[in-house]
Amino acid sequence: MDKITIDDIARALGVSKTTVSRALSGKGRISDSTKKRVMEYAREHDYKPNVMARGLAQSRTYNIAVVTPQENSDVNLAFFHRCLVGIVSETEKSGYDVLITVERGNRIDELERIIRNGKADGVILTRTFFEDKRIDYLRQNQVPFVVVGSSQDSDVIHIDNDNSGGSRQMTDTLLKKGVKKPALFGGPKEHMVTTQRLQGFMQAVSDNGMEVDDSLIFMNTQGDDVMPDDIDKVLKAGADCIFCMDDDIADRALKICHEKNISVPDQLKLASFYDAPILSRNIPQISAVTYDEAVLGMKAGESLIKIINGEAVHDITVEKFEVMLRGSTF
Amino acid sequence: MDKITIDDIARALGVSKTTVSRALSGKGRISDSTKKRVMEYAREHDYKPNVMARGLAQSRTYNIAVVTPQENSDVNLAFFHRCLVGIVSETEKSGYDVLITVERGNRIDELERIIRNGKADGVILTRTFFEDKRIDYLRQNQVPFVVVGSSQDSDVIHIDNDNSGGSRQMTDTLLKKGVKKPALFGGPKEHMVTTQRLQGFMQAVSDNGMEVDDSLIFMNTQGDDVMPDDIDKVLKAGADCIFCMDDDIADRALKICHEKNISVPDQLKLASFYDAPILSRNIPQISAVTYDEAVLGMKAGESLIKIINGEAVHDITVEKFEVMLRGSTF
DNA sequence: ATGAAAGCGCTAACAG
DNA sequence: CTGTTAGCGCTTTCAT
Numbered sequence: 001m002d003k004i005t006i007d008d009i010a011r012a013l014g015v016s017k018t019t020v021s022r023a024l025s026g027k028g029r030i031s032d033s034t035k036k037r038v039m040e041y042a043r044e045h046d047y048k049p050n051v052m053a054r055g056l057a058q059s060r061t062y063n064i065a066v067v068t069p070q071e072n073s074d075v076n077l078a079f080f081h082r083c084l085v086g087i088v089s090e091t092e093k094s095g096y097d098v099l100i101t102v103e104r105g106n107r108i109d110e111l112e113r114i115i116r117n118g119k120a121d122g123v124i125l126t127r128t129f130f131e132d133k134r135i136d137y138l139r140q141n142q143v144p145f146v147v148v149g150s151s152q153d154s155d156v157i158h159i160d161n162d163n164s165g166g167s168r169q170m171t172d173t174l175l176k177k178g179v180k181k182p183a184l185f186g187g188p189k190e191h192m193v194t195t196q197r198l199q200g201f202m203q204a205v206s207d208n209g210m211e212v213d214d215s216l217i218f219m220n221t222q223g224d225d226v227m228p229d230d231i232d233k234v235l236k237a238g239a240d241c242i243f244c245m246d247d248d249i250a251d252r253a254l255k256i257c258h259e260k261n262i263s264v265p266d267q268l269k270l271a272s273f274y275d276a277p278i279l280s281r282n283i284p285q286i287s288a289v290t291y292d293e294a295v296l297g298m299k300a301g302e303s304l305i306k307i308i309n310g311e312a313v314h315d316i317t318v319e320k321f322e323v324m325l326r327g328s329t330f
Numbered sequence: 331m332d333k334i335t336i337d338d339i340a341r342a343l344g345v346s347k348t349t350v351s352r353a354l355s356g357k358g359r360i361s362d363s364t365k366k367r368v369m370e371y372a373r374e375h376d377y378k379p380n381v382m383a384r385g386l387a388q389s390r391t392y393n394i395a396v397v398t399p400q401e402n403s404d405v406n407l408a409f410f411h412r413c414l415v416g417i418v419s420e421t422e423k424s425g426y427d428v429l430i431t432v433e434r435g436n437r438i439d440e441l442e443r444i445i446r447n448g449k450a451d452g453v454i455l456t457r458t459f460f461e462d463k464r465i466d467y468l469r470q471n472q473v474p475f476v477v478v479g480s481s482q483d484s485d486v487i488h489i490d491n492d493n494s495g496g497s498r499q500m501t502d503t504l505l506k507k508g509v510k511k512p513a514l515f516g517g518p519k520e521h522m523v524t525t526q527r528l529q530g531f532m533q534a535v536s537d538n539g540m541e542v543d544d545s546l547i548f549m550n551t552q553g554d555d556v557m558p559d560d561i562d563k564v565l566k567a568g569a570d571c572i573f574c575m576d577d578d579i580a581d582r583a584l585k586i587c588h589e590k591n592i593s594v595p596d597q598l599k600l601a602s603f604y605d606a607p608i609l610s611r612n613i614p615q616i617s618a619v620t621y622d623e624a625v626l627g628m629k630a631g632e633s634l635i636k637i638i639n640g641e642a643v644h645d646i647t648v649e650k651f652e653v654m655l656r657g658s659t660f
Numbered sequence: 661a662t663g664a665a666a667g668c669g670c671t672a673a674c675a676g
Numbered sequence: 677c678t679g680t681t682a683g684c685g686c687t688t689t690c691a692t
Contacts, residue, residue: 053685055382383669
């Protein structure tokens with residue numbers, strides 16, 4: 001495990017460092033023969049470039065930074081972790097490693113340290129605040145970055161799930177399977193996802209030639225105290241299915257139904273626009289739209305590296321989701 | 331945001347690079363006056379050292395690598411994330427950043443890349459395999475590392491929760507609160523934690539002048555199919571409380587009790603030796619021992635940096651836990 | 661197509 | 677106590 005350097009190779013092969021460097025990096029013209037020789041020698045002797053040296057020379061770190069929230073719900077954790085796995089697997093292909101930093105509120109300290117210290121070439125943000133200081137900072141300092149998920153900022157690169165598409169398809173599927181009068185339990189109005197999921201829902205309803213009863217649309221239900229009352233209203237109005245915007249809302253709705261002795265799915269069906277392990281652990285299991293966050297992470301990593309390399313990129317909506325029909329909607 | 335270098339400072343102050351370097355690093359003797367001047371100038375001009383350059387010069391990266399499992403249960407995710415937060419907050423104090431890599435089975439590829447590429451000065455492992463190749467690799471290559479949690483390997487540095495202490499105290503508390511005949515639902519026998527929790531349980535029982543009925547101790551209950559039968563046996567034997575070794579087991583036990591219409595805690599109390607959000611979401615909420623994994627992470631980070639700096643360290647058991655008594659044991 | 665030489669920014673002997 | 681001088685290992689003009 002004696003570290004062999006570019007110089008060793010040069011000497012061993014009787015060429016110059018420059019030649020070796022060129023052969024290895026593929027930049028500049030060299031004869032195929034010497035290139036082959038170099039490559040082979042490098043492989044045989046298991047040559048690994050010294051990242052620090054390369055970094056110093058090209059002022060690159062071959063690291064990207066990913067910011068994770070400090071406090072996190074189970075759902076977000078799972079989301080983040082799957083994303084991370086995608087990011088790592090994609091970026092390591094290009095020789096990049098992932099530096100993790102913990103966000104502490106809407107502040108830029110951690111990020112600033114990493115950037116100013118030159119420890120990363122780009123940043124992936126996985127959750128953004130309303131007026132995100134980090135975005136401002138990154139933009140001002142021309143640091144390459146992408147955002148996973150949606151945010152208000154329109155002129156940053158977003159990599160997101162097809163939230164409206166998934167919600168639309170879930171809604172559509174259930175309407176076609178016989179749901180006559182749907183209700184909707186929504187999330188935080190200020191979140192983009194909420195808007196997107198609402199859109200998808202509305203779209204599906206109108207696609208099926210139906211109309212939505214406004215009184216059956218409840219927003220900001222995450223953590224409110226009135227869900228039990230809302231469910232009563234829903235039933236009284238004759239609705240037969242509640243679409244919940246996320247797993248947490250769906251989980252709570254099911255618990256309340258249990259308490260009220262409302263039979264799911266017989267009296268009322270229940271579906272979630274976002275899946276999570278708790279949903280399939282319930283009795284009955286709750287139908288939900290499943291997204292593949294690893295893909296999200298991969299795309300994010302790919303885009304970021306392109307930006308770092310000066311290529312142009314644009315927003316990506318990952319059109320990969322699956323409508324999982326389970327016991328709660330049979 | 332023009333990067334200012336050590337050279338700029340030197341020139342501006344009419345001293346040599348070396349002097350500046352010394353003033354900044356605190357190594358070597360310099361007059362307090364020049365040191366002050368340098369420090370002040372550096373602060374005023376917001377000087378940040380170039381990590382690549384420093385790294386190249388001292389062959390240090392000021393990064394540590396943390397390995398996260400690719401597949402992960404909710405529990406492990408939460409554990410890992412809280413640990414990570416601790417690690418980051420501790421190591422950044424010493425100017426270290428955290429590189430994350432994803433483990434894919436008992437392989438060393440990812441780790442090897444990072445180490446061979448010289449991208450990290452040390453490693454924190456958060457889950458170990460039975461005969462862990464990564465441990466072998468790290469040891470062979472003399473890479474500083476610590477393990478969070480317990481493993482079979484005895485001659486590596488472990489940073490772990492006080493699993494036996496927590497279990498002992500939970501058991502003791504409940505015995506003192508009136509539990510007459512405890513049962514135990516254990517986890518995987520090959521895990522160190524299982525042994526440790528068992529020890530704690532046994533200890534508390536004997537501390538209270540009681541004896542354990544062997545027929546009330548069930549091991550390897552994680553994911554078996556016979557838990558319903560076991561619960562019947564427990565009740566028939568007249569036990570009044572089941573101690574579950576982890577959250578998953580406890581959660582399942584509660585669900586089975588529901589199905590069997592066994593009232594918790596009236597007919598049977600239920601407690602877990604390891605806490606997780608699902609436990610307090612249940613009805614009734616399940617009593618459990620809560621550990622502070624952030625502290626675990628902090629200690630791990632601290633120890634690792636000591637090792638990197640050539641200091642001697644030893645295993646640490648973090649004696650911080652809390653017995654959370656909830657509805658399931660009232 | 662290849663080589664020589666000059667850095668990238670910092671640290672670390674070795675002198676003074 | 678401070679400055680001089682070499683590097684660390686790699687990339688990159690600029691020659692040849």
